[in-house]
Amino acid sequence: MKILNFLVIITFLFSFNLSIANDKNLNIKITKNLRCLICQGQSVYDSDTEFANSLKLVVANKITEGMSEKEIYQFLKTKYGDWILYDPVLNQKTYILWLLPLLLFLIGGAIIFKNLKIKKN
Template identity: 60%
Template sequence: MNILKFLVSVIFLIYCFSSDLKAKNLEIEITKNLRCLICQGQSVYDSDSEFANSLKILVEKKLNEGLDEKQIYAYLKNKYGDWILYDPGFSKNTYFLWLLPILMFIFGGAIILRKVILKKKKL
């Protein structure tokens, strides 16, 4: 029983620790996926500009208000447009962006499959 108690407490500790870790990570994770609008190709996380710093505070505030990642993205998208999000998402603007590489992959696979299978038929 003692071992069980010990394990439970370890799991609890790890759980506490990791939830703390998560809170910090989420803010970094979110700001890494935002473009700093006044910089040249930097994310909000990477940048030290005034805009980026105010956005970092904003994200933290929204997280404290209890919004989750998606809600924050949606909020910022509403305010600043698609340009701010590094993850283009899947919408009617980006069907081709996401599907074209996948189609290429399938197409390439089909060519190879055909070469290999053709041989088998000949034998």
């Protein structure tokens, strides 16, 4: 009986530590994908501004409340707009953001191809 109680306690402690580790990893993942609105080009994870520190606490609280990663992103997008995310979603407002690199690549390739063809002739 003592062994069974010991195993139950060990299992509980292990799962509790695993849960804390998962929460911490999720917190790091989310804060690395959030843009610090005060700093230029830094993530919330890398920034030490007051805004970033408060946002880290908000994310930690939302994780503790049981919100999923998607729900936290949606909450922050509602509050701060799409700019808060480093990886914006594909929607009507961001089509140009996603398609412009492809268009520039194709146009550049066509120009290079045309110049090579002219040099051969």
